[in-house]
Amino acid sequence: MRIVNTVAELRDAVRVWRSAGQNIALVPTMGNLHSGHLALVDAAKKKADRVVVSIFVNPTQFGIGEDFETYPRTEAEDRQKLSACGADLLFQPAVSAVYTSDAKTVVSVSGLSEGYCGAFRPGHFDGVATVVCKLFNIVQPDVALFGLKDFQQLTVIRTMVRDLNIPVEIVGVATVREASGLAMSSRNGYLSAEEKTTAAKLYQTLCVARDAILAGAQSFQEVERKAILFLQESGFQPDYFSVCRVSDLKKADRDDMDLVLLAAVRLSKTRLIDNVCFSRKPQFHSDVLLSKGN
Numbered sequence: 001m002r003i004v005n006t007v008a009e010l011r012d013a014v015r016v017w018r019s020a021g022q023n024i025a026l027v028p029t030m031g032n033l034h035s036g037h038l039a040l041v042d043a044a045k046k047k048a049d050r051v052v053v054s055i056f057v058n059p060t061q062f063g064i065g066e067d068f069e070t071y072p073r074t075e076a077e078d079r080q081k082l083s084a085c086g087a088d089l090l091f092q093p094a095v096s097a098v099y100t101s102d103a104k105t106v107v108s109v110s111g112l113s114e115g116y117c118g119a120f121r122p123g124h125f126d127g128v129a130t131v132v133c134k135l136f137n138i139v140q141p142d143v144a145l146f147g148l149k150d151f152q153q154l155t156v157i158r159t160m161v162r163d164l165n166i167p168v169e170i171v172g173v174a175t176v177r178e179a180s181g182l183a184m185s186s187r188n189g190y191l192s193a194e195e196k197t198t199a200a201k202l203y204q205t206l207c208v209a210r211d212a213i214l215a216g217a218q219s220f221q222e223v224e225r226k227a228i229l230f231l232q233e234s235g236f237q238p239d240y241f242s243v244c245r246v247s248d249l250k251k252a253d254r255d256d257m258d259l260v261l262l263a264a265v266r267l268s269k270t271r272l273i274d275n276v277c278f279s280r281k282p283q284f285h286s287d288v289l290l291s292k293g294n
């Protein structure tokens with residue numbers, strides 16, 4: 001695996017691949033790689049001839065008092081993992097290689113960036129959209145892969161790509177979970193063993209809420225209220241728990257069929273997010289039809 005730190009080197013490598021007719025996938029990350037990231041690389045290998053992974057702890061998506069300084073940086077381990085899973089190139093730029101000190105342009109996806117995590121982390125999604133847009137311009141990938149765990153982030157990025165006509169296919173990859181159900185996250189490293197046991201209850205709460213809706217619960221507000229109460233009783237401080245529609249992340253109403261439950265909680269000093277996405281449309285089971293001879 002080749003490792004480059006500058007935009008010029010990255011572009012040279014990509015140019016060589018392009019001239020050989022190869023297509024390129026990008027997996028943007030902030031490092032401290034876990035099995036969730038490696039699943040993105042695996043999915044990328046199936047989509048393209050060459051896989052570029054970026055590791056860049058992006059300062060503009062961290063607010064004042066957040067964990068930019070202490071965010072886990074595990075360069076040596078990350079490099080080993082990426083080589084072992086077959087990434088072709090690691091792009092690991094310094095902050096000065098990505099941002100000029102007098103940069104004046106910010107990409108902002110209004111209407112999707114202010115709610116949910118955006119309400120608790122003002123400016124966060126502007127930082128994400130700006131750096132992802134820059135990475136797309138630097139690498140010019142055919143396809144880029146992101147984890148579904150960051151569902152709001154994925155929606156912001158898809159919308160940015162649509163609105164700015166960026167020629168890249170965006171692929172969302174299923175959340176990888178520990179046996180307990182806890183979604184893999186670099187911030188899980190902040191949790192004690194006891195907190196990790198509690199943290200698994202976030203996904204359990206999401207599943208209970210999903211099952212209640214699928215079983216016909218009429219009031220989404222009531223589902224949210226019960227989930228928040230359960231989370232509080234379990235030791236979390238919930239930031240939000242919301243029944244949303246997938247298309248635009250607005251609060252869902254009774255007619256909406258494709259739903260996502262978005263949740264963010266704080267457990268001691270650690271902030272965790274997770275979601276479950278599902279449809280209330282009756283499922284089409286081809287195996288049932290086949291067994292009936294249709």
Ligand code: PAF
Binds near residue numbers: 028030058
């Ligand atoms: O999800 C992340 O790791 C980051 O938000 C991303 C997409 C790499 C942008 O910095």
